[in-house]
Amino acid sequence: MKLSEAKAQFISSWGAFGTxxxxxxxxxxxxALLLISPEPITQDDIMEQLSISRGxxxxxxRDLVDWGLVDRVLIPGERKEFFxxxxxxxxxxxxxxxxxxxxxxxxxxxxxxxxxxxDGDKKDKDVKQFIETIAGIKKFGGQxxxxxxxxxxxxxxxxxxxxxxxxx
Amino acid sequence: MKLSEAKAQFISSWGAFGTxxxxxxxxxxxxALLLISPEPITQDDIMEQLSISRGxxxxxxRDLVDWGLVDRVLIPGERKEFFxxxxxxxxxxxxxxxxxxxxxxxxxxxxxxxxxxxDGDKKDKDVKQFIETIAGIKKFGGQxxxxxxxxxxxxxxxxxxxxxxxxx
DNA sequence: ATATTTTTTCAATAAATTTTGAAAATACAA
DNA sequence: TTGTATTTTCAAAATTTATTGAAAAAATAT
Numbered sequence: 247m248k249l250s251e252a253k254a255q256f257i258s259s260w261g262a263f264g265t266x267x268x269x270x271x272x273x274x275x276x277x278a279l280l281l282i283s284p285e286p287i288t289q290d291d292i293m294e295q296l297s298i299s300r301g302x303x304x305x306x307x308r309d310l311v312d313w314g315l316v317d318r319v320l321i322p323g324e325r326k327e328f329f330x331x332x333x334x335x336x337x338x339x340x341x342x343x344x345x346x347x348x349x350x351x352x353x354x355x356x357x358x359x360x361x362x363x364x365d366g367d368k369k370d371k372d373v374k375q376f377i378e379t380i381a382g383i384k385k386f387g388g389q390x391x392x393x394x395x396x397x398x399x400x401x402x403x404x405x406x407x408x409x410x411x412x413x414x
Numbered sequence: 415m416k417l418s419e420a421k422a423q424f425i426s427s428w429g430a431f432g433t434x435x436x437x438x439x440x441x442x443x444x445x446a447l448l449l450i451s452p453e454p455i456t457q458d459d460i461m462e463q464l465s466i467s468r469g470x471x472x473x474x475x476r477d478l479v480d481w482g483l484v485d486r487v488l489i490p491g492e493r494k495e496f497f498x499x500x501x502x503x504x505x506x507x508x509x510x511x512x513x514x515x516x517x518x519x520x521x522x523x524x525x526x527x528x529x530x531x532x533d534g535d536k537k538d539k540d541v542k543q544f545i546e547t548i549a550g551i552k553k554f555g556g557q558x559x560x561x562x563x564x565x566x567x568x569x570x571x572x573x574x575x576x577x578x579x580x581x582x
Numbered sequence: 583a584t585a586t587t588t589t590t591t592c593a594a595t596a597a598a599t600t601t602t603g604a605a606a607a608t609a610c611a612a
Numbered sequence: 613t614t615g616t617a618t619t620t621t622c623a624a625a626a627t628t629t630a631t632t633g634a635a636a637a638a639a640t641a642t
Contacts, residue, residue: 249541252532256548259525266436266518270600284543289619299602304620325610325617333547335554350434357427364420373417375452379501380424386503438630457589467632472590493587493640583642590637600627607620612613 253282257296272298273306277315277331286319286328314341340401343394351391358384421450425464440466441474445483445499454487454496482509508569511562519559526552 257278264274275296280287292303307329310316315338319328332338361380366373425446432442444460460471475497478484483506487496500506529548534541 247529247532249532249534249544252529253544255525256529256544259522263518263522266514268434268436272600281547282540282544284539300619301603301621302601305601308620327619333543333550335550339554346434350431354427354431357423361415361420361424364415364417366417371452372450375501376417376421376424376450379449382501382503386507440630468589469591469633470631473631476590495589586639586641588637588639591635592633594632594634596629596631598627598629600625602625603622605621607618609616609618611616 256282270306272296272302273309276303276306277310280310280316280329280331281333283331286321286330288326288328290326292329313345336401337405340398344398347391347394351387351394355384355387355391358387424450438474440464440470441477444471444474445478448478448484448497448499449501451499454489454498456494456496458494460497481513504569505573508566512566515559515562519555519562523552523555523559526555 257275260278260281261271261275264277265271276292279292279295289300289303289307292298292307293300296303307316310329310331311318314332316329316331319330321328332341358380362377362384364373364376368374368377425443428446428449429439429443432445433439443464447460447463448455457468457471457475460466460475461468464471475484478497478499479486482500484497484499487498489496500509526548530545530552532541532544536542536545
């Protein structure tokens, strides 16, 4: 398989993959393109390679930067701004986990805490099932929350360890 | 907070939560409704409680059954068919993991394996970055795959253990 | 068998999301 | 300053996805 063909297929698949994870196709495709680009590239490069409009590139690169997956890079002597993706997949994964935890899991757990305080006869089977369900999800969510923290921490420690090795 | 209010909020939030996970809002809402229903309920019950059409209920309950999250229940003497959700959140979680692994992760890993075999000069930085990226994702994906298997296995063992306790 | 209830399908419609592109804003240079 | 390059915004258009509802199919009763 030729590189150009493989690239196209990777970008396309990564885009489709993203849609199953609440990420829009184009954002995932831009991310894929940046992941396989050895050097930072510009908005125009992205427009050209993915055949999408300037506005679209602008919005989605902004989102990628907000997610902490992509950096704006200033190249001396260049007028345009460049974009570069974090290449270490572990860092990418932990960053995504960090953000989703913050944006989705934490608010959900907060809500569940509120929903537990309902007034009503706890002998009533509707009330009982509701409380049990909420408690079950909350417990599971709390465990997941902790597990993800461990994962993020592991990545940070590993990263710190690597840094120390370099500078010691 | 009253039960009816709490129910409505749970269903609505669970629906919104689902959309961030590649599940459509209605499917997640039906799932939420079933999770808090102590007894199996019919398509008509779901239509009424969520104010959605018969066709919509039918399609989404079918998907929930396909995902292994909901069972069709036959109640003796009743003409209509009833639906009931698995209430154990750990089972729900492992079932979702099992399905998504099968539907998304496994195919992605297979594709990555193919994309690794590109012909081209490995000194070329484009080729190099591409291969490194693919290898990185594949490695991470493989680890995730194993970790998820461990999680599923843990749930199965726990379940089996509980069964044994009951029957011994 | 026929009638009745219930479920399923799917084309048409509605709703939600994504994309475009041109205008406005910003950044930089001369 | 004024002009030019670049980025950002956002209303309108295009696309994708979800929903409806009525007709067909299937299941059950008489």
